[in-house]
Amino acid sequence: MMDLHFEGWWQCRFATDPDPTDDPRGVSGPTFITPGEPVFDRVIRFQNPVAPRWPFTDRIGVTVRSVTIGGVEQPGSGLVGQPVDLSGEPQFRQRNLVLVDQPFQVLIDPFDLQVGTPDSVLLRRAALWDVTRPDLTIEDVFLDEVLIAPRMNTVAIQSAEVAEATGILDYAGYRRERLAALTERLARATDPIEQAALERRITALDDDALLTGVRLASEQFLGMQVTYDFVLDGTPQVVDAAKVLGGSVGTSQSWGLTMWWGGYDVDALVGYVRGTLSVPFVAHPEAPRA
């Protein structure tokens, strides 16, 4: 088995409850757009963020950090450093407890994972609700417990693992530091749109002192960890143009995926993901290059 360990910061620009999920700007929940930004689109982005906010302007991107084959580290693998991406404009689908009736359940749909790029090396596969009906969406199956159960997540709050991965050890302190940093940037900003955007973010962070609900939600997001464990069972796509795999990947078998998402920063609209994609793998007779 070849395990690809990936992680990094992702972006999702979306309104959260008690705002309606289609709220284009964010009002009563902890997320919001700032002057100069497009309205929310709810799309989860592992790469190519839209209007990324400081201090994550250059930090968003999920990549393969290490590869193991049979549990043995492969430090020279050409897969290390490859981008990991989600295709098909995936979203957290809930509609404020309409599609799921449990809080903290966040189904991601569609889920189509790709590692690498077609011009070098690519492993791509989707998770389907029903392999016999690949076009189904969450809205077609949300009442079918058998079909949705594998894609449900478990939840941990104030997660130590998230804290260690993100470095966010003190939620209130993290937001206070952000407030101070943004205030300092505002003092130096000269562009009117940048000034207004910073003012919008500062106003929201100031609300921590006034609005319990927003503060709790903001801090809870920072520490929350949702964990998924399901298989990718759609039609696989394997490209090895650069011949970096050093072996063959199983395509008739499902690919396993475990991952957690967490540390969502409502001010910067980013969160962290860490996961492992496990694919059946047989090395070529010569020394493995992966």
Place this chain on the structure above:
Amino acid sequence: MAEPPVRTRSDLVALLTTAAEIEHSLMVQYLFAALTMKHGTDEGLTEHQLIRVAHWEKQVLAVARQEMEHLGLVANLMTAIGAAPNLSRPNFPYGTSLYGHVMELTRFSQESVHRFACFEMPQSGDDDMKCPSPPDPSQPGPSSIVELYEAIRAGFVTLAGRPEPLFLVGADHQLGGKALGTDFPRVGAMGGGYDVFMSTVTDLASALAVIDLIVEQGEAAEVAGDEGHFVAFKSILAEYAAMVGQDPSFEPARHVVDNPSTEPGRGPSSLTDPLALAVAGLFDSSYRTMLRFLLRLLMSTDESPEESSALTAVAFFPLMTMVIRPLAEVLTALPAHSPDSGWRAGPPFSIDGSVGFLPHRDAAWAVLEQELADLAVLAGQVAEMPGAPPRLAYIARTILLVGRRFSAQVVAAQQGSTSAPGGDS
């Protein structure tokens, strides 16, 4: 007029019924004002002004949520002493003994925020805030919210001191923060999610704690980390005055008609634009359906915990946040009249008579299921009207999905199972 002292359980129930009506009415008025506020620079505001306006909207919506909390807490007080919770109220506008003001739906303005501040005025008064006295001291009803809750508080103390048992219904038939999802789990504390602190009532101590919380959230400077309602409104007024000082043309709200109505003959309040009329009708139908779900939940007698959760799962997040609020936002952007007079429409929040409790469980669930199905059909029709904003289609789809989930719960209940059956895929 000062409230007479409570002598009987009926006296106390009457006061709590008045309290429920007032909390419901205030909540709707605050919601209405918040949802009239402008959202973009294309509505004549600068980016700087928009930031303030968005902040005010957030503050007023938070206060409205706490009025919902107050309504829920009053329902728990009523349930605890064996009374029926009350979700009825007169349609707007109507007179009130509270500081001589009228209960009415008006867009966000200095006048409306001033009225809200007067509603929430501390008993000790405020040197900077002048509110009119009741126009007729003989008019029945409390002159202030604090006075009303003081009478309720004294009533609980009086009746709890008598030999007859006062508290008759336990917490399992009341609304708690866990069931509503407002008890955010965190180390060392619970509650406060969405600025809501729900608790149940089982004895005098818990009843008094609930009453004190309601009063403090209104008049205190700060409660449990939240800004009190009066302070919030007063701070908005001060900021509002400063904004007008900088720009005399500053107008944070859309030109929404007062007390919008789907009925003819009410002057500018009567909506005549076909799309506005249809959306307002859909809004009122959705609002009434939500209230009927809520009332069945509040008065549930033989629902299992899972079945109560099914009612909660329709009434709260789905209908309140995904239907009622966005429909109101859509309305305040639509022309009120045909031809366009420049005025915008708004949500009527109209109730035809009482909300109507559905007393028999199986029949109630069947009726509620049918109402959701009818609502989905109506929403689909409205979303296809000429000129309908795309957001209406999303709302219609949501209602359809809510109905499907509830229908699955109805089937599960009929089968004596708490798990939902197979899906509709």
